Amino acid sequence: MKKSIPAKSFPWLVVPPAAALIFLFGVPLLLVFAVSFATRGTYGGIEWTFTLANYISIADPLYLRIFWRSLWLAVLTTVICLLMGFPLAYVIARAPKRWQGILLFLVIIPFWTNFLVRTYAWMFILRSEGLLSTVLSALGLTREPLTLLFTDTAVLIGLVYGYLPFMVLPLYAALERLDPSLIEAAWDLYARPHQVFVRVVLPLSKPGVIAGCVLVFIPSLGAYVTPDLLGGARSMMIGNLIQHQYLVVRDWPFGSALSFVLMAGVLAALLYYLRAGGARSL
Amino acid sequence: MDGVSADASVVMREVTKRHGTTVAVDHLSLSIRKGEFFAILGPSGSGKTTTLRLLAGFEQPDAGEIIIEGQPMQGVPPNHRPVNLVFQNYALFPHMTVAQNVAFGLEMKGLPSTEIGPRVAEALEMVRLVGKQDRLPSQLSGGEQQRVALARALVNRPAVLLLDEPLGALDKQLRLEMEVELKALQERVGITFVCVTHDQEEALTMSDRLAVMHHGRLLQVGTPEEIYTAPASAFVASFIGVSNSLPGRVQTIDGQRATVAVEGIGLVHAPVCAGLRAGAPVLVTIRPERLHLSRDPATDGSQNQIRVRIAKAIYSGSEMHYLVTLPNNLTWKARVPNADGTAKRFDAGESAYLKWRTTDAVLLPE
Numbered sequence: 018m019k020k021s022i023p024a025k026s027f028p029w030l031v032v033p034p035a036a037a038l039i040f041l042f043g044v045p046l047l048l049v050f051a052v053s054f055a056t057r058g059t060y061g062g063i064e065w066t067f068t069l070a071n072y073i074s075i076a077d078p079l080y081l082r083i084f085w086r087s088l089w090l091a092v093l094t095t096v097i098c099l100l101m102g103f104p105l106a107y108v109i110a111r112a113p114k115r116w117q118g119i120l121l122f123l124v125i126i127p128f129w130t131n132f133l134v135r136t137y138a139w140m141f142i143l144r145s146e147g148l149l150s151t152v153l154s155a156l157g158l159t160r161e162p163l164t165l166l167f168t169d170t171a172v173l174i175g176l177v178y179g180y181l182p183f184m185v186l187p188l189y190a191a192l193e194r195l196d197p198s199l200i201e202a203a204w205d206l207y208a209r210p211h212q213v214f215v216r217v218v219l220p221l222s223k224p225g226v227i228a229g230c231v232l233v234f235i236p237s238l239g240a241y242v243t244p245d246l247l248g249g250a251r252s253m254m255i256g257n258l259i260q261h262q263y264l265v266v267r268d269w270p271f272g273s274a275l276s277f278v279l280m281a282g283v284l285a286a287l288l289y290y291l292r293a294g295g296a297r298s299l
Numbered sequence: 300m301d302g303v304s305a306d307a308s309v310v311m312r313e314v315t316k317r318h319g320t321t322v323a324v325d326h327l328s329l330s331i332r333k334g335e336f337f338a339i340l341g342p343s344g345s346g347k348t349t350t351l352r353l354l355a356g357f358e359q360p361d362a363g364e365i366i367i368e369g370q371p372m373q374g375v376p377p378n379h380r381p382v383n384l385v386f387q388n389y390a391l392f393p394h395m396t397v398a399q400n401v402a403f404g405l406e407m408k409g410l411p412s413t414e415i416g417p418r419v420a421e422a423l424e425m426v427r428l429v430g431k432q433d434r435l436p437s438q439l440s441g442g443e444q445q446r447v448a449l450a451r452a453l454v455n456r457p458a459v460l461l462l463d464e465p466l467g468a469l470d471k472q473l474r475l476e477m478e479v480e481l482k483a484l485q486e487r488v489g490i491t492f493v494c495v496t497h498d499q500e501e502a503l504t505m506s507d508r509l510a511v512m513h514h515g516r517l518l519q520v521g522t523p524e525e526i527y528t529a530p531a532s533a534f535v536a537s538f539i540g541v542s543n544s545l546p547g548r549v550q551t552i553d554g555q556r557a558t559v560a561v562e563g564i565g566l567v568h569a570p571v572c573a574g575l576r577a578g579a580p581v582l583v584t585i586r587p588e589r590l591h592l593s594r595d596p597a598t599d600g601s602q603n604q605i606r607v608r609i610a611k612a613i614y615s616g617s618e619m620h621y622l623v624t625l626p627n628n629l630t631w632k633a634r635v636p637n638a639d640g641t642a643k644r645f646d647a648g649e650s651a652y653l654k655w656r657t658t659d660a661v662l663l664p665e
Contacts, residue, residue, distance in 0.1 A: 196388070196390065198386050198387075198388060198390040199390050199392060199393075201355075201357055201377070201384075201386070201390065202384075202386055202390035202391075202392070203392075203403070203407075204357075204376070204377045204378055205355060205356075205357075205377045205378070205382075205383055205384045206378075206383065206403050206404035206407055206451070206455070207378045207379075207404055207407035207408050207455075208378060208403075208407045209378060209407075212407060216403075217392060220394045221393070221394060
C-alpha cells in the first residue's frame with residue numbers, strides 16, 4: 018500500500034499558484050478577449066466601441082493563407098519529429114541503464130543555450146554563403162548556392178530542430194515502461210519485426226505518442242522566433258502576424274482577435290485529436 | 300550422450316553460450332524425446348533460462364548445435380521455430396482481450412479467421428477460461444493469466460512447448476493444483492513440454508525426465524525416481540531435497556557393500572557406487588524419510604545405527620520432523636510418519652537410536 022498525503026490537508030499550498038494564474042494569466046487573457054471586440058483608434062489606440070469586424074476581417078484570403086501555412090508547417094513538424102523521435106527514443110529506452118542517462122542528457126543539452134542564439138546559428142548554417150551551402154558545393158553536390166534561408170523549408174528545419182526533444186522525452190518515458198518480454202512474446206508468436214511494431218510496440222506507446230505530438234504541435238503552430246528569423250517576410254506564421262498587428266500596424270483589436278482564433282483552433286484540434294486517439298485505444 | 304534417435308524432439312549437442320566473460324551454458328548435450336514432459340532444474344544462475352532462450356531462438360549459441368524436430372536451428376529466428384514459450388511473467392499483451400491474445404499467433408501465421416475462431420474457443424475451453432474471452436489480462440487473477448499464457452502458446456500446436464518457471468508467480472495452494480493440471484494437460488495434448496524451474500518438488504512431480512544444471516553444466520539426466528534415489532553428485536543430492544550426509548573414507552569393499560569409516564561415529568555400511576576404491580573419500584547420504592528412530596538398539600546387522608540426541612521435535616500433521624544431533628555434532632533431519640497414533644513420540648533432549656537400512660544409503664564420491 019502506498020501512503021500519500023491527502024491534498025486536502027494543505028489547502029493553503031494551492032493559493033500562491035492559483036493567485037499567480039488568475040492575476041498573471043486569467044486577467045490578461047480576459048483583457049485581450051475584451052480588446053478583440055474593440056475598435057482601433059485613429060493613431061493606434063483602443064476605442065471601446067463593440068464590433069465583430071476584427072473577427073470578420075480574418076476571413077481575408079491573405080490572413081487565411083497565413084493560418085493555413087502555420088497549420089501545415091505545424092502538422093509537418095509534428096510528423097517529422099514523430100518519425101525522427103520514435104527510433105531515437107526507442108534506442109535510448111533499450112540502451113543499458115547507465116547509457117540512458119547520458120543519451121537523455123545529450124537530447125536536452127541544446128536547452129542550455131538560449132533559443133534565439135541557436136536560431137541565429139541556424140541562419141549561419143542555412144544562408145546562401147553559409148555552412149551547408151559551402152560544404153555541399155565543396156563536395157560537388159550542388160552547383161549553385163542554396164537558397165534555403167527565408168523559405169518554408171528553413172522554418173520547417175528550425176521548428177523540427179527546436180521541438181524534437183519535446184517529442185523524444187515523452188516517447189522515451191512510454192517506451193522505457195514497455196516490458197521487453199512483450200516484444201519477445203510477439204516474436205515467439207510468429208510476428209515479423211514490422212508486425213511486432215504495429216501490433217505491440219506502437220499501441221503500447223500511444224500515451225507517449227499523444228503527449229509528444231501535443232507538445233510539438235501546439236508551440237509549432239504559435240511559433241514566432243523561428244519563422245521570424247528563418248522565414249523572413251515571405252514565410253510568415255500566425256505568431257508573426259499577431260506580433261505584426263500589435264507592434265507594427267498597432268491594430269491591437271485585430272491582433273487580439275487573431276490570438277483568440279489561434280487559441281480556439283488549437284483547442285479544437287487538441288480535443289479532436291484526443292477524442293480520436295482515445296476511441297482507438299481499445 | 301546418445302546419438303539422434305528417431306523419437307528425439309529436441310537435440311542439443313555441445314551447446315555453449317557466453318554472456319560477456321561468464322559461461323552461461325557450458326558444452327551442454329541433451330536429447331529430449333517426443334511427447335515427454337522434460338524439466339530442467341537448477342538454482343538461479345545455473346544457465347537453465349539461457350538454455351530455454353536458446354531453444355526459443357532469442358539467443359544464438361556461440362558453439363554447438365540445436366536440432367528441433369529434425370531441423371537444425373542455426374540462424375532460425377523465433378518466429379520461424381516450431382516452438383512456443385510460456386513466459387515467466389506470462390507477457391500477455393495488456394491492450395488485447397483474452398481472445399485477442401490467444402488468437403495472436405494464428406493471425407500472425409496468416410490463418411483464415413474462420414479457422415481462428417474455433418481454435419481460440421477450443422484452446423480457451425482446454426484451459427477452462429470459457430466466458431472470460433472478452434476480459435483484459437489486468438482483469439484476471441494470477442492463475443487465470445497463467446492459463447491464458449498456456450492457451451496462447453498451445454493454440455498454435457507447437458512441436459515443443461517451452462515453459463519458463465510456469466508456476467513461480469502463483470501462491471502455494473494454486474501451484475500444487477497447477478502442477479497436476481499442467482501434467483494432465485501435457486498428457487492430453489501430447490506435445491513435448493520443456494519446463495525450466497528452480498523448484499525440485501515441481502520438477503519431480505510433473506516431469507517424465509529431468510535434467511539438473513549447475514554453473515552452466517548438466518550434472519545428471521534421468522527420471523525423477525532415478526535422480527531422487529540415485530543422485531550422481533553431492534550437489535544433486537542436496538539440491539533435489541534435504542539430504543543428510545556424513546563425510547568418511549572407504550575402508551573395505553565387500554561385493555555390493557562398502558564399509559565407510561566416519562570420524563567420531565565409527566563404521567557405516569552402504570551400497571557401493573561406480574568407481575569406488577578403498578581409501579577414497581566419500582559422502583554417505585541418506586534421505587530424512589528413510590531414517591527410523593527407536594528407543595531400543597537394533598539386533599539385526601542389516602541396519603546401520605547411531606545413538607543420537609533429539610535436538611528438536613516439530614509436529615507437522617502427517618509427520619514428525621526431528622532434528623537430531625550425531626555424536627560428531629552434525630545435525631540430521633529425520634521425518635517419521637504419524638501413522639500409528641499409539642507410537643510414542645520423542646521429545647527434545649531425549650536419546651534415541653537412529654537406524655536405516657544399508658540399502659537406503661547412497662554413496663557419493665567426494
